[in-house]
Amino acid sequence: MRIHIPTRLRWSDLDAYGHVNNAQMFGLLEEARIHAFWEGDNAEGDAPPTRIFQGGPTADTFTLIAHQEIEYLAPIAYQRDPLDLELWIGRLGGASMEVCYEVWSPVGETPRVLFTRATTTIVLVDAATMKPRRIRDDEREAVAPYLGDMIEFGKK
Amino acid sequence: MRIHIPTRLRWSDLDAYGHVNNAQMFGLLEEARIHAFWEGDNAEGDAPPTRIFQGGPTADTFTLIAHQEIEYLAPIAYQRDPLDLELWIGRLGGASMEVCYEVWSPVGETPRVLFTRATTTIVLVDAATMKPRRIRDDEREAVAPYLGDMIEFGKK
Amino acid sequence: MRIHIPTRLRWSDLDAYGHVNNAQMFGLLEEARIHAFWEGDNAEGDAPPTRIFQGGPTADTFTLIAHQEIEYLAPIAYQRDPLDLELWIGRLGGASMEVCYEVWSPVGETPRVLFTRATTTIVLVDAATMKPRRIRDDEREAVAPYLGDMIEFGKK
Amino acid sequence: MRIHIPTRLRWSDLDAYGHVNNAQMFGLLEEARIHAFWEGDNAEGDAPPTRIFQGGPTADTFTLIAHQEIEYLAPIAYQRDPLDLELWIGRLGGASMEVCYEVWSPVGETPRVLFTRATTTIVLVDAATMKPRRIRDDEREAVAPYLGDMIEFGKK
Numbered sequence: 001m002r003i004h005i006p007t008r009l010r011w012s013d014l015d016a017y018g019h020v021n022n023a024q025m026f027g028l029l030e031e032a033r034i035h036a037f038w039e040g041d042n043a044e045g046d047a048p049p050t051r052i053f054q055g056g057p058t059a060d061t062f063t064l065i066a067h068q069e070i071e072y073l074a075p076i077a078y079q080r081d082p083l084d085l086e087l088w089i090g091r092l093g094g095a096s097m098e099v100c101y102e103v104w105s106p107v108g109e110t111p112r113v114l115f116t117r118a119t120t121t122i123v124l125v126d127a128a129t130m131k132p133r134r135i136r137d138d139e140r141e142a143v144a145p146y147l148g149d150m151i152e153f154g155k156k
Numbered sequence: 157m158r159i160h161i162p163t164r165l166r167w168s169d170l171d172a173y174g175h176v177n178n179a180q181m182f183g184l185l186e187e188a189r190i191h192a193f194w195e196g197d198n199a200e201g202d203a204p205p206t207r208i209f210q211g212g213p214t215a216d217t218f219t220l221i222a223h224q225e226i227e228y229l230a231p232i233a234y235q236r237d238p239l240d241l242e243l244w245i246g247r248l249g250g251a252s253m254e255v256c257y258e259v260w261s262p263v264g265e266t267p268r269v270l271f272t273r274a275t276t277t278i279v280l281v282d283a284a285t286m287k288p289r290r291i292r293d294d295e296r297e298a299v300a301p302y303l304g305d306m307i308e309f310g311k312k
Numbered sequence: 313m314r315i316h317i318p319t320r321l322r323w324s325d326l327d328a329y330g331h332v333n334n335a336q337m338f339g340l341l342e343e344a345r346i347h348a349f350w351e352g353d354n355a356e357g358d359a360p361p362t363r364i365f366q367g368g369p370t371a372d373t374f375t376l377i378a379h380q381e382i383e384y385l386a387p388i389a390y391q392r393d394p395l396d397l398e399l400w401i402g403r404l405g406g407a408s409m410e411v412c413y414e415v416w417s418p419v420g421e422t423p424r425v426l427f428t429r430a431t432t433t434i435v436l437v438d439a440a441t442m443k444p445r446r447i448r449d450d451e452r453e454a455v456a457p458y459l460g461d462m463i464e465f466g467k468k
Numbered sequence: 469m470r471i472h473i474p475t476r477l478r479w480s481d482l483d484a485y486g487h488v489n490n491a492q493m494f495g496l497l498e499e500a501r502i503h504a505f506w507e508g509d510n511a512e513g514d515a516p517p518t519r520i521f522q523g524g525p526t527a528d529t530f531t532l533i534a535h536q537e538i539e540y541l542a543p544i545a546y547q548r549d550p551l552d553l554e555l556w557i558g559r560l561g562g563a564s565m566e567v568c569y570e571v572w573s574p575v576g577e578t579p580r581v582l583f584t585r586a587t588t589t590i591v592l593v594d595a596a597t598m599k600p601r602r603i604r605d606d607e608r609e610a611v612a613p614y615l616g617d618m619i620e621f622g623k624k
Contacts, residue, residue, distance in 0.1 A: 008164065010187050011211075012333060016326040016390070017525050018213060022533045023324065023498055026491035031166050040236065056234065057174060057485050065490045067621065069537045078212065078328070080196065153535065168491065170484040172546070173369050177480055178377045179342055182335035213329050221334045223465065225381045234484070309379065320476065322499050330525060343478050352548065367479075368546065369486060390524065392508065 001145050003048045005032040006082035006107070019075040026068065029101055029118055032085040037063075037099075052142045053124075060127050066096065067121040071153050076115050081106035083115070089143050090150035095132035096123045097143070100151050117151050157301050159204045161188040162238035162263070175231035182224065185257055185274055188241040193219075193255075208298045209280075216283050222252070223277040227309050230271050237262035239271070245299050246306035251288035252279045253299070256307050273307050313457050315360045317344040318394035318419070331387040338380065341413055341430055344397040349375075349411075364454045365436075372439050378408065379433040383465050386427050393418035395427070401455050402462035407444035408435045409455070412463050429463050469613050471516045473500040474550035474575070487543040494536065497569055497586055500553040505531075505567075520610045521592075528595050534564065535589040539621050542583050549574035551583070557611050558618035563600035564591045565611070568619050585619050 007028055015021040020028075036048055038055035054061050076083075084104040091098035103116040126133040163184055171177040176184075192204055194211035210217055232239070240260040247254040259272040282289045319340055327333035332340075348360055350367035366373055388395075396416040403410040415428040438445040475496055483489040488496075504516055506523035522529050544551070552572040559566040571584040594601040 010183065011190050012183050012186065012327060012335065014328040015324060016328065016330045017530075018328045021324055021498075022536065023491060023494035026494055027166065027168050030168065030489075030491055034167050035236070062485075065540055067537075067539050068490065069535075071535050072533055080191070168483060168489060171480060172482040172484065172486045173374075174484045177342075178380065179335060179338035179480065182338055186333075186335055218329075221384055223381075223383050224334065225379075227379050228377055322495065323502050324495050324498065339478065339480050342480065346479050347548070392503070 002086040002088045002148070003036045003050060003146055005035045005048075005085045005087060007032045007035075007085045008080075008082045009076070009078060011078060014078055017075075019077060022072065025070065025072070025076075025103075025116060025118075028083070028085070028103070029070075029120065032087060032101065033099060033120065036087050050142055050146060052139055061133060062125045062127050062130075064123045064125050065120055066123050068118065069151075069153060070116060070118040071151075072116055074113060074115050076103075079106065081109075088146045088148040090119060090148065092135065092140065092143065092147060095134055096121060097135065098122075098150060100148065117153070119151055158242040158244045158304070159192045159206060159302055161191045161204075161241045161243060163188045163191075163241045164236075164238045165232070165234060167234060170234055173231075175233060178228065181226065181228070181232075181259075181272060181274075184239070184241070184259070185226075185276065188243060188257065189255060189276065192243050206298055206302060208295055217289060218281045218283050218286075220279045220281050221276055222279050224274065225307075225309060226272060226274040228272055230269060232259075232271050235262065237265075244302045244304040246275060246304065248291065248296065248299065248303060251290055252277060253291065254278075254306060256304065273309070275307055314398040314400045314460070315348045315362060315458055316419075317347045317360075317397045317399060319344045319347075319397045320392075320394045321388070321390060323390060326390055329387075331389060334384065337382065337384070337388075337415075337428060337430075340395070340397070340415070341382075341432065344399060344413065345411060345432065348399050362454055362458060364451055373445060374437045374439050374442075376435045376437050377432055378435050380430065381463075381465060382428060382430040383463075384428055386425055388415075388427050391418065393421075400458045400460040402431060402460060404447065404452065404455065404459060407446055408433060409447065410434075410462060412460065429465070431463055470554040470556045470616070471504045471518060471614055473503045473516075473553045473555060475500045475503075475553045476548075476550045477544070477546060479546060482546055485543075487545060490540065493538065493540070493544075493571075493584060493586075496551070496553070496571070497538075497588065500555060500569065501567060501588065504555050518610055518614060520607055529601060530593045530595050530598075532591045532593050533588055534591050536586065537619075537621060538584060538586040540584055542581060544571075544583050547574065549577075556614045556616040558587060558616060560603065560608065560611065560615060563602055564589060565603065566590075566618060568616065585621070587619055 013020045013024040037053045039051050084107050086102045088100050090100040099120045101118045105113040124133050169176045169180040193209045195207050240263050242258045244256050246256040255276045257274045261269040325332045325336040349365045351363050396419050398414045400412050402412040411432045413430045417425040481488045481492040505521045507519050552575050554570045556568050558568040567588045569586045573581040
């Protein structure tokens with residue numbers, strides 16, 4: 001099972017080649033990750049059940065990023081409809097988890113195109129002590145339905 | 157009459173003060189302007205009738221930005237629901253027009269908060285000759301319903 | 313007398329038109345303003361005497377931006393050498409000041425090209441009370457040599 | 469042997485946590501990569517001998533990014549002096565190469581801090597046919613002195 005986060009491009013995500021810039025892609029992943037996992041609702045009522053982690057500088061727990069890996073499969077042109085970002089958990093450790101992403105063309109377009117695959121290693125850190133803290137049972141239960149295979153990146 | 161463009165923040169629009177950065181604000185205005193005026197539809201079917209100007213590097217007419225002015229009235233914190241950007245035309249010249257903006261809190265929130273007011277002067281330029289070209293009658297008709305008063309900025 | 317701040321472009325400042333994006337321009341102005349006015353030295357030893365205002369989220373005084381105005385005179389292509397940003401004070405009020413900018417081609421290039429002119433209204437705000445606070449005498453003295461004419465923008 | 473590219477932060481590279489944003493980090497790597505490998509000189513005369521690849525949308529050969537990997541070792545606060553980015557070639561293939569990076573604290577600061585390690589897989593593509601093209605002998609010779617070990621990332 002995967003979390004689907006519709007994620008809009010901005011014109012300014014393009015660089016002078018006319019495609020989404022390689023660095024901006026991480027901004028899109030970050031945006032989808034926040035919509036998937038940070039607690040809090042929005043008025044549009046489409047909150048996934050994985051919105052349980054605190055976010056922002058005033059949280060008790062920080063979600064630090066330790067590692068990222070990405071594979072660019074096809075260039076992304078500007079488009080108005082939101083890209084279909086699929087997220088799931090590739091590994092659930094003691095104090096860390098691996099978020100996996102596939103970036104697909106907008107829902108409804110045919111054929112579907114897979115643009116990018118990526119992973120982000122997140123470590124939960126106690127904001128007071130700045131030490132890693134264990135993922136709690138309620139947190140494990142919330143993300144468990146979205147556990148899936150780790151991405152195998154093409155050999156370089 | 158005004159064009160309403162719901163415009164989402166990204167977490168990365170904030171700077172280290174925890175509010176939307178002054179320069180990023182122009183990125184949000186650009187995004188709303190593109191959704192209001194660049195031709196082409198999207199699958200969500202909410203295209204305003206002012207989507208008549210070509211956009212992007214392959215267009216016959218470029219819409220160059222000659223001047224911008226902005227007034228910041230209140231800091232903008234991160235929020236999930238899209239800001240309510242209102243756009244209208246403050247002046248319609250021979251080859252140029254003045255786009256006016258008000259940036260409001262998300263629809264449904266009370267009280268409504270006006271965060272920012274701004275204007276952008278756009279000049280239509282023939283891509284072949286790079287000379288200004290007249291706004292055509294069909295273009296005038298499309299934007300005419302959205303003509304309104306120019307913004308009077310507070311004295312500095 | 314003007315403060316000269318050499319300011320480098322980044323490749324990612326360009327948009328799909330192949331020129332510096334209109335919104336990114338404000339990021340360049342911000343960067344030059346910080347190098348001109350925020351206190352603290354750097355190892356390269358080229359600190360202007362106007363580096364007297366505290367910056368960043370932990371300062372006692374915030375330098376809020378109330379208003380900005382900009383005129384784009386020529387498109388800026390990617391270039392390696394730093395642009396020559398000239399800054400001066402166009403107006404020095406009780407609790408606010410007007411920073412003026414001219415963005416020129418890199419030092420040594422001929423002919424010199426003026427790309428952009430802009431102004432930023434800065435208000436000094438006490439971080440504890442969030443009320444404007446008066447510019448102190450030592451602050452006035454530091455910026456006084458750089459007082460000059462306000463920019464007259466072309467009529468729209 | 470490594471290529472040293474002094475790379476300045478911008479204030480806007482920070483996010484609301486007050487540190488360089490994880491996605492912005494890739495913008496810094498891109499900037500250093502361009503200064504290390506794109507052909508063309510600058511007036512400051514510090515061009516490394518590896519500046520031999522064409523860059524930008526009008527080049528005959530595009531340098532596409534196929535894969536990136538990054539490990540964040542310590543958060544980066546705002547600082548005026550340029551970070552010391554070290555670049556080398558971890559693998560030189562038929563039509564592709566692996567650029568390795570270490571992001572260090574500014575030259576002269578003690579103790580030196582290693583903030584980030586990363587790799588980018590670049591594929592040379594013929595702009596006319598959009599097929600990979602072989603790295604030429606003169607290109608191999610220019611980068612050969614900077615061949616070194618591939619980065620071994622910490623296990624996740």
